[in-house]
Amino acid sequence: MDKNYETVRRIMLATNTIDGVYYLLARHYGINENTLAFLYALDDENPHSQKEISDQWLIPRTTINSIVKNMLSDGYIAFTGEPHTKEKAIVLTDQGRAYTSKLFHDIYLAEEQAIIDTLQKFSPEFATALEYFSQRLRAGFDEMIQTKEEKEN
Template sequence: MDKNYETVRRIMLATNKIDGVYYLLGKNYGINENTLAFLYALTDGKPHSQKEISDEWIIPRTTINSIVKTMLAEGYIMFCSEQHTKEKAIVLTESGRKYADRFLKDIYSAEEKAIIGTLENYPPEFVSALEEFGNRLYQEFHEILQNKKEHIKHEQF
């Protein structure tokens, strides 16, 4: 347990550092980390629904909805029709791409340098391992929360 605890602790510290860097960059640019993540999600050029962004980036739907309202009003995003879905898909407008580029150009540059340096020391599979750990941890926490809800529900009766 102690070795696993230390390993998880190191991962947690590393991910907190990564999150903190994005938080500080957003703050430096005058936007919050959720807006930065929202823009980041949309810069892949594909349409995304609010639900999809909320689920993938683990940002509350109410927060995503607020960001969408603001970005729509500012002309940075627009809805596009996606066939076979109830959800409206969102894409960046041309002015939205320019707006996002103001922040993301520097971020992409720093990320590129950081990943090149990392890949000089570690194989690219470390990303898959980290993704798997994140997915498994998400599942375990989800299960814990579901069990707590069931326990609370039974206690009420």
């Protein structure tokens, strides 16, 4: 267990470093980290619902709602799809694409260099392994919480 504990601890420290770097970067650009993640989610040029972004990026729905209100008033996003459906899809407007293009230009360059450096040393499978680990960890934690809640009721 000690070896596994140390491996998990190393992963935790690495992911906390990554989170911290994006947090500091967001602050540098004068936005909060959830807004940065929200814009990152939309920058793939696909429509996304608030629920989808909340679930995938682990941003609370109330926070997403606040970000959406601000981004709508700034003219950076718009809703698409049926006007009376509960989950409208969000897309970047032309103004939003211009903003994210400027915001993410240097970020994407730094990410590109980091992945080039990493892939010179490690297989691309490290990303698949990390995705798998994160899915297993979430499933394990969800199960643990559900079991505790069932015992309490």
